[in-house]
Amino acid sequence: MYLFYVTxxxxxxxxxxxxxxxxxxxxxxxxxxxxxxxxxxxVNAEQFGGNTYSFQFILDEKIxxxxxxxxxxxxxxxxxxxxxxxxxxxxxxxxxxxxx
Numbered sequence: 001m002y003l004f005y006v007t008x009x010x011x012x013x014x015x016x017x018x019x020x021x022x023x024x025x026x027x028x029x030x031x032x033x034x035x036x037x038x039x040x041x042x043v044n045a046e047q048f049g050g051n052t053y054s055f056q057f058i059l060d061e062k063i064x065x066x067x068x069x070x071x072x073x074x075x076x077x078x079x080x081x082x083x084x085x086x087x088x089x090x091x092x093x094x095x096x097x098x099x100x
Contacts, residue, residue, distance in 0.1 A: 001097040004057040034060030
């Protein structure tokens with residue numbers, strides 16, 4: 001199993017609009033595949049400015065991690081840059097789950 005982990009710092013002035021947009025995109029992304037997601041908000045992220053959210057996508061072994069990452073980029077990544085340019089910073093990590 002894999003964990004695709006995305007941390008995003010978003011400007012406060014578009015936070016609500018962006019968060020609603022992300023919920024819709026994430027739901028679309030995991031629909032029809034063996035994956036789920038969680039949205040987390042770090043407790044100690046104030047020092048970065050803006051607001052920080054983490055999205056954890058848990059991928060079943062049947063899903064190719066590379067394929068999922070490509071789908072994420074198509075459904076979320078590229079459109080986020082287009083719609084929210086210069087309003088966020090993003091960091092992505094793909095992790096293999098060794099012990100659950």
